[in-house]
Amino acid sequence: MTADEPPAAPGGTDPGGTAGGGGDAIVRAEGLTKTHHGEGTPVRAVRGVGLRVERGEFVAVTGPSGAGKSTLLHLLGGLQRPDSGRIWIDGRRVDGLSEARWAVLRRGGIGVVFQFFNLVSNLTVADNIELPALLAGASPRAARDSRTELLERLRMAGKERAMPYELSGGEQQRVALARALVNKPSLLLADEPAGSLDSTGTREVLRLLSAFHRTGQTILMVTHDARMASAADRVISFFDGRIADDADLGGRSASPYGGVSGVLELDP
């Protein structure tokens, strides 16, 4: 499939990951635009953005409030639809997928964490983490094993039976991370993952994201916090709906994967 061909049929895949996706890119987007039509004047939140994230990268998208960072992340996770532009995830053209297909993709290939955890309040920690695994078709035993392993990695062993309201904000975010990672997604999208945490919670989330990154997890994180951004190996500055700068922080990268790029595209 070339970049000009229509989206893959729902369920269609490109196992080689090269059709339109180019090389080993986990995310590729071209010409993305999104205007919000709210109460007042329409807001052009994303104004022609091209982006490429390679397998194993940890990319931070930073910029002032209202720059359009969250909108960009929502477009890449299928939580909002672009007005124009194309998106490939793991080599597969996805911008034309139905809501249901996007939901399936988020259940397996894309994990998402938000500022406000969004745990299911009447489910235990264990059930919150196992649910997406079960929905994706894992056996109860496999879901339990994955949950146990993740809770250990997240230093939350022993909290399996706790309810979300019994946990601190930092602990709830660790459960949200476990839930997002339980199906081993090729991409983790994180929208201000420490935005509602104190400095201890922020440090812990940062440490955990870095630890998952070191074991190969591809992460795209939106943050306005310079400390958070400094944990990434590449920082994209977003301003007024566009990529204003794209800096490979080089040397510190724990990722074995090089070759990064991000391009500013003109308005269509």
Ligand SMILES: Nc1ncnc2c1ncn2[C@@H]1O[C@H](COP(=O)(O)OP(=O)(O)OP(=O)(O)O)[C@@H](O)[C@H]1O
């Ligand atoms: N659903 C919506 N309806 C109307 N306007 C919206 C909507 N979502 C976002 N906007 C507007 O689009 C612009 C970009 O918002 P967005 O949340 O993407 O920015 P951001 O860079 O993530 O900001 P912040 O750091 O404050 O979260 C803002 O002006 C915002 O008010």
